[in-house]
Amino acid sequence: MTENRFTHSMPFGAQPQAGGSVRFRLWAPGVAEMTLEIDGSTRLPMVREEDGWFTLATHEAAAGSAYRFILPDGLAVPDPVSRWQPDGVHGPSRVVDPASYAWTASAWRGRPWHETVLYELHVGTFTPEGTYRAAIERLDHLAAAGITAVELMPLAECPGGRNWGYDGVQLFAPRSAYGTPDDLKALIDAAHGRGLMVFLDVVYNHFGPDGNYLHAYAPGFFTERHKTPWGAAINFDGAHARPVRDFMIHNALYWLEEYRIDGLRLDAVHAIIDDSSPHILEELARRVRDRVGRDRHVHLVLENEHNAARLLSRDGGEPRFHTAQWNDDYHHAAHVLATGESGGYYSDFAADPIAGLCRALAEGFIYQGGPSALRGGERRGEVSRHLPPPAFVNFLQNHDQIGNRAFGERLTVLAPPDRVEALLTITLLAPSIPLLFMGEEWGETNPFAFFTDFDGDLAGAVREGRRREFAAFPEFADPERRARIPDPNAAETAVRSRIDWGKVTQEPFASRLALVRRLLRLRAERIVPLLPGAGGGEVLWREGAGFSIAWTLAGGARLTLAAHLGDGAVTPPALPPGEVLVGGKAIGRLSGWTARWFLQS
Structure with a gap:
């Protein structure tokens, strides 16, 4: 790496070499031979190595070349570690020279975790244009509001032009619907230039339902020994698990090194099943801290239904593995207080939400091994009161808690303003790390609905599955009301989910923004300097x-x-x-x- 150009040297995929060639490497233990196709015409046989690897270095390809792998049965597949998929998940991959981007804020080394104020956003609905470049124009607003870290919802390439991002199948290819890889780097570079960290939400528990070709040539990537909500689990602990583990670990390192991301939010790690030792989450964290965390502030944040406090343990005040966890317990107790809702998972927090909120603020998790009525008395969680408050990320809204509602309503339209403002005052000044969801700083009222862009039978299955999901709720017992639940595949569902920047200067939104700015300024000036060593x-x-x-x-x-x-x-x-x-x-x-x-x- 030079002073302003950064790359991650991947042991697989398309890697430009110093002499001008490109080295291609693919793990495909399920086939006996493999052919590389370049620019739709040139076909070259790849060399089979041990353990199912195929490799080839050639001068026939260069940055910008389109390429695919041709299986023995003629099926043409993209690279599972493609750096760019401009023609979608079924199209050819493109060779990218990661050193072509010259970083402006190349001296950036991040910020300490205790300074973090997270702002979760979805690139496609954050601006009217829905692009990386357009998001740059809004960074000054975030910095002025007191935000210190932008958290991007998943960017892995997935089908269509609209998606939350949790259906990704090309985990190394940033979403082409939002721009080029260099456009994403420009967004991160611009954020760093304003003192803003950038976090990325990554999904290591499943692949999306359309565009994943790994089964065709690497069936060992998955295992039937473990089951997940999405079917067969990713093979982190069985035979041939080493290439699978390396795939995910290098994905994390890739975003941190090549894109200079400051932190990762690991989605739903309770659905990552690994009976081996060390657990993939521990190995990944160690690799990140040994390789990237020695000279930069790098943060790893979990979403984990299991409330596994051991993954957040400290050593001399520093995280051994993961920095913090999204505290859904805090959200659920606060939501019950604000709205009075007690259905679904809120039922576990409805008996005494004040006691729950107090415990979440004082000790982190509410469920620290106690029985969950919702789970039939199953005990949930581990003792967390020994952990420092910044080991927990507290929030009143996020993409899940809004978008998993049938109509995507925000807390702003579900609860009176005085309740929301009291809870905001608590959330933004407590010693835990606060998170805001895009538009929350001004009290956005537009919904944030669940949306996708699938075709054919899959589109219908997602639409009907979404409506069937809510059939058990009394308010959706009427089929006509269920039919009004937005179709996830309709373009207008995504359009309605855009935040409205025109509200920023209007009342009552301007007053809410002024309150958030005042609270975050107070946090930065009076509380943040005292957080190291907080109990x-x-x-x-x-x-x-x-x-x-x-x-x-x-x-x-x-x-x-x-x-x-x-x-x-x-x-x-x-x-x-x-x-x-x-x-x-x-x-x-x-x-x-x-x-x-x-x-x-």
């Missing part, structure tokens, strides 16, 4: 919907929250010590839906 919280007082929690921060500083998340008013037993950061000069009685913060240095 768990202690619930000091609880009366009905009123409570107070205190945390010990760096240097013995004490941060205290006094809140009342209910109607009426309550009187705390004592005035928390310290300077009032938010909520007025005197505590007195706490009126309904009030959150006050105090800091004692």
